[in-house]
Amino acid sequence: MRIALDASGTDDAPHVEIEGALSALAELEDVSITLVGDEGVLTAALADRGVAVSDRLGVVHAPDRILASDSPATVVRRKPESSIVRGLGLHRDGEADAFISAGSTGAVMAASLFLLRPLPGVDRPSVATTLPTVGAPMILVDSGTNVDCKPRQLVQFAHLGSVYARDALGVEGRPRVGLLNIGEEPEKGDELAVETYELLAADSQLQFVGNVEGRDVIRGVCDVLVTDGFAGNVLLKFYESVAQHVVGIVKSNLDLRGIELDYEKTFSMLDYSEYGGAPLLGVNGLSVICHGGSTPKALKNAIRVAADAVRNDLVGDMAAEFADRTAAGPPAGSSATAT
């Protein structure tokens, strides 16, 4: 398979991208990579490393830069020669099986929606983020892509997350779906949560395990945690920072006493770069979004995430999930989704 990699995405592009690509090529034998960016810059950077362009490592020229001032919505029209638009074009045209970028999330989202299109039955594609827990990792959907969601959109997230949990995390059978909420009982929460609870409980395609409170998130009580992107994003960003902070307290304390600890190993559970990237779920294609501050290791893992998704036909599985929903007719209680 061939993966198109935006080589202008990270804060330290293209070096991080090239290092990540080289690691992935060494590890994943069936993967080829196309670096998408300024050809001159990329060729020089590869030459510096003594690496030649080959069948497995190509370069596609994309000279335009997307700036912070560019509106994501206009990127496709105004920056057709940017790495994001060129790379997604390669994927759409069948010249790549997936696209990966650590560039502007807004721009990648908007360009992916425009060029790949949402799958039938999906109102709002969503980025699913994998969160470490005490048990197995958990899919958080939505983690910041969509705010002001409707109940039926959260139900769609539950389906997208379920397919992803099966394909990416290897969950057997029906993944356990939880609803992020502020109490255990069905009537707890805001209007969105109360209405979503009803719809999830009535959806026979899902294994709904009920409300999940903030304190239960870390316990790994579900495989897919469904929420609006506002609370999801607060949770995600807070998680990362508080874990780092507590590890920092430990480190400064032990350093003072001369005690060494293998922090990377001890806290590997908290290491986000293990998961590398998050695919945009619900579009007719595979667009994997990474942090702007990604390390080479994170990018290598994002390439692995993309390769796994291609092998498992994640996009086909999502399309089938929503085709089944349509075929089954509206679930009981779906009239409430019109609110």
Next chain:
Amino acid sequence: MRIALDASGTDDAPHVEIEGALSALAELEDVSITLVGDEGVLTAALADRGVAVSDRLGVVHAPDRILASDSPATVVRRKPESSIVRGLGLHRDGEADAFISAGSTGAVMAASLFLLRPLPGVDRPSVATTLPTVGAPMILVDSGTNVDCKPRQLVQFAHLGSVYARDALGVEGRPRVGLLNIGEEPEKGDELAVETYELLAADSQLQFVGNVEGRDVIRGVCDVLVTDGFAGNVLLKFYESVAQHVVGIVKSNLDLRGIELDYEKTFSMLDYSEYGGAPLLGVNGLSVICHGGSTPKALKNAIRVAADAVRNDLVGDMAAEFADRTAAGPPAGSSATAT
């Protein structure tokens, strides 16, 4: 001053309450405490400890038990002899300067609203929780009391939190108010956040420092963090659990290697019981709400919180803050609050 303490609130009542009260009496010379609960049970429990009822430690009989099945809204009418209703009645009637309970939060809230009444200008009283950060502690308001809030209600939370930060945390001048959001720019977030941002920025009584993302919470970038109770509660409960979890990882790792660490001291920053209880802000009285799982130390600290609030005239200061708002007329942009 005299503080009425619900002696039937915690999971291990009345022992935790009595221990907390005795510690507080030893520490706070100007405080007297009235234990509110079953007189027979309390008298026996005090006798077991060799403690006599005195001027500083009284007992008021309240035989009714509030059950999980009782609707909070009906508690005042149906359970007038419960410790919550009796204790709040003592405060309302001037026989106590404050009321503290670790009982059902919903029941304490509802009874406080009914018996003490909201202050003029306050739509929804709110529980303010003190969160530890890398810097100074921070007031999170709302932390789960109110969901589906309107922008103008979040602005009221900002005022309530500002008064509390001055009176309880000793912040000088105008406390820094941040808005919990999923991006830094004013246009980021959901509708509620975008509209609230405008109102906060236009409110000359407040020192608004802008949006605060999940990753910034722990950094202590503001004194008052304003949000709807849904995101606030998710954040609060998650904080507690993830900190415990990371500390647990450290402990099991160091235990295996025979390394001892004073966890209580090392992680004192993360110790919620330091803050003990949270007053219900925006009512015409002082009702302090504690965790059902409170320790004697937490209850002692809640008594300290209540005593500080009485000394600083928190209720008078809140009333003055809202009187100033009314006198100043509606702030610019307040028409948007009608949404």
